[in-house]
Amino acid sequence: MPKANVYVTLKPSLLDAQGKVVQGALEKLGFTNVSAVRIGKYIQIELEGNSNLEQQVDEMCRKLLANPVIEDYRFEIER
Amino acid sequence: MPKANVYVTLKPSLLDAQGKVVQGALEKLGFTNVSAVRIGKYIQIELEGNSNLEQQVDEMCRKLLANPVIEDYRFEIER
Numbered sequence: 001m002p003k004a005n006v007y008v009t010l011k012p013s014l015l016d017a018q019g020k021v022v023q024g025a026l027e028k029l030g031f032t033n034v035s036a037v038r039i040g041k042y043i044q045i046e047l048e049g050n051s052n053l054e055q056q057v058d059e060m061c062r063k064l065l066a067n068p069v070i071e072d073y074r075f076e077i078e079r
Numbered sequence: 080m081p082k083a084n085v086y087v088t089l090k091p092s093l094l095d096a097q098g099k100v101v102q103g104a105l106e107k108l109g110f111t112n113v114s115a116v117r118i119g120k121y122i123q124i125e126l127e128g129n130s131n132l133e134q135q136v137d138e139m140c141r142k143l144l145a146n147p148v149i150e151d152y153r154f155e156i157e158r
Binding site: 001007008009019025026029031033034035036037038039040041042043045046047048049056059060061063064065076 | 080086088102104110113114115116120125126127135143144151
């Protein structure tokens with residue numbers, strides 16, 4: 001069964017508040033060599049059928065999975 | 080600068096409620112060939128230095144980034 005792995009990330013120009021908090025927490029734990037943390041989503045989708053999957057997943061991202069105003073996305077399909 | 084990409088996913092035996100909601104929303108949008116959706120985290124970490132990075136990132140995952148009771152994690156390091 002084909003599977004799509006989708007990676008949704010905040011656009012690089014935007015402040016990632018959640019990432020900043022995690023970076024601070026890592027520093028407090030003693031990881032002082034962390035210069036940046038950014039947190040995104042990793043979405044695994046199991047699909048049926050084999051036709052037009054790239055086009056379909058791209059449409060899913062644009063319509064629901066990512067907010068194109070503030071987020072970027074990329075995906076790969078495992079067949 | 081080395082970068083770690085960390086993927087945190089809910090253990091397969093656990094119900095992913097957020098994924099179920101997204102699956103339902105995709106079906107309503109007309110994507111009827113989606114048989115499962117699972118949602119995890121994609122964490123990008125910029126690091127300084129080059130020694131023991133694998134060991135360090137594994138420790139970050141165990142101590143902070145993932146909850147080992149309910150989540151699995153994997154990571155790769157780009158040098």
